[in-house]
Amino acid sequence: MMNKDTGINFLIVGIGALIVGMFYGCFGALQHVYPELNEYFSFQKTRPLHVSLVIAWLYLGAIGGIYYYLPNKCGVPLYSQLLAKLHLWIFTITGFVIIALYSMGIFGGREYWAFPPILAIPIVVSWGMFGYNYIKTIFAVKTPWPVYFWMWGTGILFFLFTFLESYLWMIPYFGDSIVRDMTVQWKSYGAIVGTWNMLIYGTAIFLMEKVSEDSGMPDLEEAAPKMGHSKIAFLLFFLGFLNLLFGWAHHLYLLPSAGWIRHMGYLISMTELLIIARLIWQFRANFIAGTNRFHIMPFRFLMAADIWIFVNLALALLISVPAIQLYTHGTHVTVAHAMGSTIGINTMILLASLFFVVGDRKKVPNNGIVAKGFWIANISFFVFFVCLVAAGIVKGFGVIEEEQTYHEVQASISPFILVFAYSGLVMFVGFCLVLIPAAKTLMSASVTGVTGELSSSAAVEHEAIEIPPSGSADHLSGGKPDSAQ
Amino acid sequence: MTLQAKQWLYAVLCIGFLAMSLSVYMSTENVDRGFSLMSEDVRAGKQLFQDYNCTSCHQIFGLGGYMGPDLTNCMSSERGPKYAEVMLRYGAIPRMPNLGLTDQEIKELLAFLMYIDKSGTSPPVDFEINSIGTIDIKHYQDDE
Numbered sequence: 001m002m003n004k005d006t007g008i009n010f011l012i013v014g015i016g017a018l019i020v021g022m023f024y025g026c027f028g029a030l031q032h033v034y035p036e037l038n039e040y041f042s043f044q045k046t047r048p049l050h051v052s053l054v055i056a057w058l059y060l061g062a063i064g065g066i067y068y069y070l071p072n073k074c075g076v077p078l079y080s081q082l083l084a085k086l087h088l089w090i091f092t093i094t095g096f097v098i099i100a101l102y103s104m105g106i107f108g109g110r111e112y113w114a115f116p117p118i119l120a121i122p123i124v125v126s127w128g129m130f131g132y133n134y135i136k137t138i139f140a141v142k143t144p145w146p147v148y149f150w151m152w153g154t155g156i157l158f159f160l161f162t163f164l165e166s167y168l169w170m171i172p173y174f175g176d177s178i179v180r181d182m183t184v185q186w187k188s189y190g191a192i193v194g195t196w197n198m199l200i201y202g203t204a205i206f207l208m209e210k211v212s213e214d215s216g217m218p219d220l221e222e223a224a225p226k227m228g229h230s231k232i233a234f235l236l237f238f239l240g241f242l243n244l245l246f247g248w249a250h251h252l253y254l255l256p257s258a259g260w261i262r263h264m265g266y267l268i269s270m271t272e273l274l275i276i277a278r279l280i281w282q283f284r285a286n287f288i289a290g291t292n293r294f295h296i297m298p299f300r301f302l303m304a305a306d307i308w309i310f311v312n313l314a315l316a317l318l319i320s321v322p323a324i325q326l327y328t329h330g331t332h333v334t335v336a337h338a339m340g341s342t343i344g345i346n347t348m349i350l351l352a353s354l355f356f357v358v359g360d361r362k363k364v365p366n367n368g369i370v371a372k373g374f375w376i377a378n379i380s381f382f383v384f385f386v387c388l389v390a391a392g393i394v395k396g397f398g399v400i401e402e403e404q405t406y407h408e409v410q411a412s413i414s415p416f417i418l419v420f421a422y423s424g425l426v427m428f429v430g431f432c433l434v435l436i437p438a439a440k441t442l443m444s445a446s447v448t449g450v451t452g453e454l455s456s457s458a459a460v461e462h463e464a465i466e467i468p469p470s471g472s473a474d475h476l477s478g479g480k481p482d483s484a485q
Numbered sequence: 486m487t488l489q490a491k492q493w494l495y496a497v498l499c500i501g502f503l504a505m506s507l508s509v510y511m512s513t514e515n516v517d518r519g520f521s522l523m524s525e526d527v528r529a530g531k532q533l534f535q536d537y538n539c540t541s542c543h544q545i546f547g548l549g550g551y552m553g554p555d556l557t558n559c560m561s562s563e564r565g566p567k568y569a570e571v572m573l574r575y576g577a578i579p580r581m582p583n584l585g586l587t588d589q590e591i592k593e594l595l596a597f598l599m600y601i602d603k604s605g606t607s608p609p610v611d612f613e614i615n616s617i618g619t620i621d622i623k624h625y626q627d628d629e
Contacts, residue, residue: 177518238498
């Protein structure tokens with residue numbers, strides 16, 4: 001069922017992408033345990049289906065939030081509802097074409113974007129529409145902008161650059177030398193991760209601000225409008241930006257690329273995680289001090305993200321040391337790191353955002369099926385994560401120290417892979433318990449209030465909108481006020 | 486921090502990024518070796534590697550899926566090119582599907598695998614761990 005609000009439609013498509021993507025992820029994990037499943041549907045198809053769909057979820061979830069929040073929560077009508085709808089339709093149709101091609105075994109691209117390169121064109125075109133719409137929308141807002149406006153804009157702008165960069169392999173100057181080709185490929189992919197982090201971390205700060213506004217706690221409510229203007233929030237933004245631009249080099253330690261490339265960047269990504277963890281942790285401390293807890297589900301998911309940031313930070317710090325990465329590169333530890341980031345941090349933040357939107361339509365009880373799903377997903381994810389780390393360590397030492405063959409390694413890690421696959425299945429069930437009620441609510445609720453409707457012709461009358469000025473938010477963010485803009 | 490300071494910092498970071506990107510694009514360390522080994526068969530094999538989405542299951546320099554082995558040095562391994570050819574021709578059911586490749590496609594994929602083999606070593610076998618946690622990997626036999 002289509003909703004009037006494009007942001008909600010993005011969220012609904014995103015939920016669909018996540019559920020189907022997780023399904024293929026589970027199937028792919030089972031294919032490692034029961035390889036005979038490959039005869040029915042080869043892993044060559046399963047993996048890109050899983051990867052592309054879950055990456056699509058990260059973008060769709062973040063984009064849906066931006067389209068929803070600007071008109072409905074920031075009071076900034078979209079410059080063009082038509083462009084937003086076109087963006088949705090082009091993205092969705094392209095997505096279905098990609099799924100169909102993968103299912104038929106038609107590829108031609110690279111990891112992440114395994115589809116034929118021609119399909120990058122509609123993605124770039126629709127992203128350009130998104131960028132134009134976003135810029136025209138926020139330029140109608142008087143400065144100083146909150147930090148999440150900067151973060152969303154940066155994520156949008158740099159996705160376009162890095163996505164195009166990831167296609168440089170088509171030019172012989174890049175594609176004809178494997179060292180340059182792989183260096184540029186992983187430079188662009190590392191930065192692409194930075195772009196979705198920028199969109200999602202921006203959403204996290206936005207949520208902390210808005211959840212605080214409705215908290216029922218006078219101190220929090222008073223300070224809430226200033227959270228997005230605080231010094232620490234901007235510090236986080238610039239560190240995240242630095243990470244997006246320069247923090248990709250740790251992918252390349254073992255590639256015979258130039259020495260300066262191999263030793264650049266990992267400290268930057270570490271500091272970024274530390275800052276966002278501090279922000280959320282401080283927010284939690286203030287929130288817990290209160291007695292009224294509105295939006296309990298967004299709060300829970302933000303707290304889960306916070307815990308996973310610490311877990312992932314520890315792992316990321318370790319594997320960023322080249323001497324350790326020697327043993328973990330190309331092993332399941334790398335997968336654990338990727339899963340820790342995309343599920344534990346990004347998805348938890350996006351689910352907080354999703355339930356913030358759902359909360360506008362229906363109260364979600366804190367002991368119902370969604371809450372059960374939350375616990376099932378997180379506990380099974382912990383088991384899943386530990387199994388990946390254990391399998392990676394065993395594989396790393398087997399390959400580097402004992403020079404084991406592929407078959408010997410497979411035999412030694414098989415118990416971990418078995419538990420990993422089944423915990424993945426349980427996690428899938430847990431996430432479905434969370435996602436299906438949310439999707440039902442979004443699909444059934446009629447839209448009330450501001451929907452962001454603003455025709456292109458009316459855009460010329462789109463006057464500058466003033467949002468709350470910055471001020472002290474020290475007790476929330478732990479930072480100094482950033483009011484001197 | 487004033488708005489102007491933020492804008493300046495943003496601009497400086499963007500310029501730094503563009504400069505760094507150009508340096509990466511123009512970096513030549515071990516890059517010429519790749520160009521000198523490239524041929525029409527290798528180029529065709531590389532495209533086939535993508536068309537069949539081999540990365541789904543196999544790794545090159547540790548990057549890719551884990552259903553099958555890392556292929557970086559499969560051609561110089563104990564089993565060598567003959568084993569790789571048999572795998573490409575018949576598959577290894579159930580993990581490796583029989584892709585129904587033609588003789589020409591097999592030749593091109595083998596050429597690409599040979600090219601990769603000469604481009605470096607993965608996983609590293611000859612390396613040194615330094616006291617500060619960095620590593621020196623000897624990728625080529627002719628390295629000093």
